[in-house]
Amino acid sequence: MAVRFDPRGTFAPTPGSYRLLPLRFERIDESRVVATNLVGEFVVLPRAMLSDLVEGRLHPDAPEYRELKTRHFLTDDRSSVALDLLALKARTKAEPIAEFTGLHMFVVTLRCDHSCAYCQVSRQTADKSRYDMTFEHAAKAVDLVFNSPSSTIKIEFQGGEPLLNFDVIRHVVELAEERNRTEQRKLQFVIATNLSQLNDEILAFAAAHNLVFSTSLDGPEDLHNGNRPRPGRNSHELALAGIERIRSTLGIDKVSALMTTTPRALGRVREIVDEYLRLGFRSVFLRPISPYGFAVRSKIADGYSIDDWLSFYIEGLDYILSLNEQGIAIREEYTSIVLEKIVTQRGTRYVDLQSPSGLGISAIVYNYDGKVYASDEARMLAEMKDESFLLGHVDTHTWADIFTSDKLLSVLASTVAESVPMCTDCAFLPYCGSDPAYHQAMQRDPVGHKAKSSFCKRNMGVFKHILRILNDRPERADILKGWVAA
Amino acid sequence: MIRLSSRKLHVLSDAIGRPFVARVTTNERLPLSMRGSEVLLLDSWTPSNELDGFRGLLLRNAPEEATRLPPNTVVLPPELAYVSDGDVLRISPQDRALAVLYRRRAAFNALLVTERCNHLCLMCSQPPKAADDSHLVDVLLSAIPLFAQDSPEICLTGGEPTLLGPRFLALVRAMRNYLPRTALHVLSNGRSFSDLQRARELAAIAHPDLMIGIPLYGATSELHEYVVQSAGAFDETIRGILNLKRAGVRVELRVVIQRANFEHLPQLAEYVARNLTFLDHVALMGLEPTGFAKANLDSVWIDPVEYKAELKRAVLTIAQAGMRVSVYNHQLCTLDPGLWRYARQSISDWKNEYLAECEGCAMKHRCGGFFSTGVPVRSKYIRALTHAPPR
Numbered sequence: 001m002a003v004r005f006d007p008r009g010t011f012a013p014t015p016g017s018y019r020l021l022p023l024r025f026e027r028i029d030e031s032r033v034v035a036t037n038l039v040g041e042f043v044v045l046p047r048a049m050l051s052d053l054v055e056g057r058l059h060p061d062a063p064e065y066r067e068l069k070t071r072h073f074l075t076d077d078r079s080s081v082a083l084d085l086l087a088l089k090a091r092t093k094a095e096p097i098a099e100f101t102g103l104h105m106f107v108v109t110l111r112c113d114h115s116c117a118y119c120q121v122s123r124q125t126a127d128k129s130r131y132d133m134t135f136e137h138a139a140k141a142v143d144l145v146f147n148s149p150s151s152t153i154k155i156e157f158q159g160g161e162p163l164l165n166f167d168v169i170r171h172v173v174e175l176a177e178e179r180n181r182t183e184q185r186k187l188q189f190v191i192a193t194n195l196s197q198l199n200d201e202i203l204a205f206a207a208a209h210n211l212v213f214s215t216s217l218d219g220p221e222d223l224h225n226g227n228r229p230r231p232g233r234n235s236h237e238l239a240l241a242g243i244e245r246i247r248s249t250l251g252i253d254k255v256s257a258l259m260t261t262t263p264r265a266l267g268r269v270r271e272i273v274d275e276y277l278r279l280g281f282r283s284v285f286l287r288p289i290s291p292y293g294f295a296v297r298s299k300i301a302d303g304y305s306i307d308d309w310l311s312f313y314i315e316g317l318d319y320i321l322s323l324n325e326q327g328i329a330i331r332e333e334y335t336s337i338v339l340e341k342i343v344t345q346r347g348t349r350y351v352d353l354q355s356p357s358g359l360g361i362s363a364i365v366y367n368y369d370g371k372v373y374a375s376d377e378a379r380m381l382a383e384m385k386d387e388s389f390l391l392g393h394v395d396t397h398t399w400a401d402i403f404t405s406d407k408l409l410s411v412l413a414s415t416v417a418e419s420v421p422m423c424t425d426c427a428f429l430p431y432c433g434s435d436p437a438y439h440q441a442m443q444r445d446p447v448g449h450k451a452k453s454s455f456c457k458r459n460m461g462v463f464k465h466i467l468r469i470l471n472d473r474p475e476r477a478d479i480l481k482g483w484v485a486a
Numbered sequence: 487m488i489r490l491s492s493r494k495l496h497v498l499s500d501a502i503g504r505p506f507v508a509r510v511t512t513n514e515r516l517p518l519s520m521r522g523s524e525v526l527l528l529d530s531w532t533p534s535n536e537l538d539g540f541r542g543l544l545l546r547n548a549p550e551e552a553t554r555l556p557p558n559t560v561v562l563p564p565e566l567a568y569v570s571d572g573d574v575l576r577i578s579p580q581d582r583a584l585a586v587l588y589r590r591r592a593a594f595n596a597l598l599v600t601e602r603c604n605h606l607c608l609m610c611s612q613p614p615k616a617a618d619d620s621h622l623v624d625v626l627l628s629a630i631p632l633f634a635q636d637s638p639e640i641c642l643t644g645g646e647p648t649l650l651g652p653r654f655l656a657l658v659r660a661m662r663n664y665l666p667r668t669a670l671h672v673l674s675n676g677r678s679f680s681d682l683q684r685a686r687e688l689a690a691i692a693h694p695d696l697m698i699g700i701p702l703y704g705a706t707s708e709l710h711e712y713v714v715q716s717a718g719a720f721d722e723t724i725r726g727i728l729n730l731k732r733a734g735v736r737v738e739l740r741v742v743i744q745r746a747n748f749e750h751l752p753q754l755a756e757y758v759a760r761n762l763t764f765l766d767h768v769a770l771m772g773l774e775p776t777g778f779a780k781a782n783l784d785s786v787w788i789d790p791v792e793y794k795a796e797l798k799r800a801v802l803t804i805a806q807a808g809m810r811v812s813v814y815n816h817q818l819c820t821l822d823p824g825l826w827r828y829a830r831q832s833i834s835d836w837k838n839e840y841l842a843e844c845e846g847c848a849m850k851h852r853c854g855g856f857f858s859t860g861v862p863v864r865s866k867y868i869r870a871l872t873h874a875p876p877r
Contacts, residue, residue: 003613008746066706089760344807484806
């Protein structure tokens with residue numbers, strides 16, 4: 001067969017013909033920058049290479065040219081389909097916004113048997129009637145829940161210690177299930193509890209209605225009990241007993257655990273991870289303290305710096321990765337949330353890392369007193385006498401009142417990170433969000449000055465660390481990618 | 487290898503008819519009313535046979551005396567001795583040609599719908615021809631109603647089937663109407679579907695089990711277009727894929743691994759995982775050393791062992807994205823054992839074989855084996871495996 005084929009050069013782009021697509025960059029170490037495109041695809045480049053790229057000097061034969069072209073940083077005279085694909089990816093990332101409010105938090109009581117110094121809400125121990133949600137308010141809140149167009153509805157019971165007002169939990173579950181016979185949403189229930197009040201009646205109800213539990217576990221017994229005082233100093237013992245009862249009666253996947261990093265946790269991250277492993281958990285969420293409620297009054301939030309927390313997180317992640325290298329499967333949850341934003345095109349439902357903010361449109365809170373807040377943090381702010389994100393009351397406001405209120409719309413408009421000063425130029429914008437309640441608490445402004453924002457500093461540290469692993473440590477990058485549920 | 491055609495047909499009867507398509511039966515007592523579409527296959531013929539009404543007669547052994555034979559009596563060439571009940575043939579007595587269009591017992595049948603193509607791939611196993619071959623569609627449209635309705639899978643291949651335009655749609659429609667329970671796989675370069683209207687027309691047929699298999703050889707236009715030898719192909723193929731998925735048609739990506747692209751497989755996998763996550767399947771395929779691949783062997787062939795690492799990286803990247811991925815046309819002894827679970831026995835039965843070295847291999851029953859077509863180019867590392875598969 002005498003067929004003549006054209007050589008490769010025939011199909012090569014003309015040097016200098018390329019045009020840049022939107023990109024942002026940031027120094028990642030002494031000599032290199034990370035560049036990200038519109039949807040968070042990234043390339044790590046030597047600084048000089050970045051200059052060549054933006055000044056039109058990068059030659060099509062350079063491997064970096066191909067890398068940048070396939071990752072949609074440029075189009076050239078041979079191919080423009082990158083625009084179609086970028087548009088598609090941007091739409092996919094934004095899809096959760098259209099899904100609207102999926103997480104509905106019911107604060108069924110403020111009462112609690114614990115007196116944790118880092119507590120984000122101001123607990124109350126006396127006067128049952130004053131700090132419990134009423135049946136009437138609960139019913140009105142369930143009505144509001146089903147006004148959300150979301151196909152998936154998760155109702156999360158919060159406190160205080162929600163199991164201290166189990167009658168209202170039962171009422172809400174029964175009302176919601178009744179309503180859902182015609183609504184046909186994907187309905188889930190979660191109870192955020194310290195498990196100290198768990199009993200057979202609650203377990204039987206949970207089994208019948210597919211309730212799952214989320215509990216607090218701060219690490220080894222001394223650390224946990226130090227963080228979480230209660231009469232009898234047995235919080236750890238009760239939590240473990242509760243976890244075991246749930247697993248043995250309802251199933252292994254019906255209880256998850258969260259930790260909060262206190263000053264006394266610093267330096268003990270391996271022990272914390274080991275405690276999670278000992279108890280058979282497959283994930284740990286290394287969470288910093290939130291600056292609300294008692295955490296502010298008790299000054300515990302000032303007990304360590306962002307750098308302290310970052311060191312804690314990095315050491316913990318390093319330890320977790322080394323466990324994975326031994327074949328022990330365990331994930332760090334915050335890393336997983338960030339990874340999903342870096343390595344997939346899916347949008348996130350994680351409220352703190354959305355643009356615009358997830359306030360109200362991703363999650364909403366029905367407080368014990370019938371007030372409706374735009375987020376869990378918003379009701380914590382309100383406990384600190386700042387009602388910036390109080391959206392209404394179940395007695396007096398309709399769904400439309402709440403979601404078309406100037407208060408909500410203006411804060412949402414101001415939290416589109418793409419238009420926020422400093423965020424707009426930040427390489428990590430595609431991975432980040434804007435936490436207006438946090439900035440309101442810290443800087444008395446929902447947008448805040450990012451140079452002074454510890455939210456910004458902490459997340460930048462996390463993003464850089466994860467990107468360096470993804471770029472420089474291929475075998476660890478594989479482990480990390482495995483954490484992102486397909 | 488099984489042969490699918492003969493051009494030296496021994497035609498026995500005087501009444502030489504026009505070419506025709508018919509189904510094979512061995513039941514000489516078939517009701518007369520059913521005989522019109524059948525050729526009767528007999529070991530031998532005697533004048534006592536009552537053979538009225540059959541479309542033709544196919545004899546395994548030529549009779550000593552050839553008088554009073556029914557019209558369209560031919561001798562089945564020995565290389566086609568496997569032909570049996572339910573197979574569909576095209577017999578052209580004047581050209582002394584017989585082609586097996588459909589084999590009843592095969593799990594998979596491929597139909598060549600045109601030899602025209604707008605690509606000229608470096609390693610094409612079925613080099614295109616420019617001549618008008620539109621008669622192929624007529625033959626197939628008359629053959630499809632004769633196929634068994636429980637056929638598992640049929641493939642339309644070319645050439646580029648969509649160059650047939652409305653006639654391509656007619657073939658898909660015939661498949662839907664006559665074989666509604668048969669999976670239909672179309673091999674296309676996808677470029678026609680860069681026109682959304684064309685994708686919508688295909689989707690509107692609403693075939694119950696349709697998949698379009700589309701090749702992509704690189705993540706950059708320059709690499710893909712070099713392999714397919716056509717400028718502008720990359721953008722049109724990607725847009726075609728997007729439009730098909732937009733219209734609700736399932737799409738499989740097919741990547742033939744060769745010298746030009748093996749180093750870039752990880753990059754292609756990243757591209758697929760990030761941009762084409764919605765694909766229904768990705769097949770990473772070994773080269774079939776026939777057609778152009780045979781003529782250009784030195785410039786396209788690469789020993790699979792040499793790209794072991796790149797292939798592993800690519801498969802895992804695609805799998806991590808939650809996509810279905812398979813490795814086709816590879817021998818297990820050339821693959822990283824971590825990829826065995828993705829390896830499929832993908833070579834069509836009629837051109838699938840194993841080597842002397844494979845005797846005694848513990849994994850032969852799960853191995854893809856070799857193409858018997860083309861030149862016998864093999865990896866230097868073929869060996870019998872002695873251990874069981876990894877868990």
